[in-house]
Amino acid sequence: MNYIYIGYLMSYVIPFISFNFFDVFDVLALIFLLFVVCFIYIKSNLLYVNFMFNIFGYNLLKVRDSRNEEYRIISRRKVVLKDDIISISPISDESERFYLEVGVG
Secondary structure (H helix, E strand, O other): OOHHHHHHHHHHHHHHOOOOOOOHHHHHHHHHHHHHHHHHHHHOOHHHOOHHHHHOOOEEEEEEOOOOOEEEEEEOOOOOOOOOOOOEEEOOOOOOOEEEEOOOO
16 A cells, blocks of 8 residues: 555645745645645545655555455555464554554564
């Protein structure tokens, strides 16, 4: 799921390319853009995606267990193979199914 990091970062970088702090219309446009981006991130659960994870070597992975239930795991691994056994610790409400892999360096 690392491709999501690019969209996350670009939504903050693009507005500042030609930003003029002294133009009222630019300031209003930026405020509107940031409001829309915040709304989209909240409604689409992208709050869990943070490019800082990538900077520190973590990846957000989608995995399925033997019962075909889907989970999101923050791990230093790039991939999890079908028969891999991993140790995880919950970092969210059980309904959201976000976990941190423990014991991987």
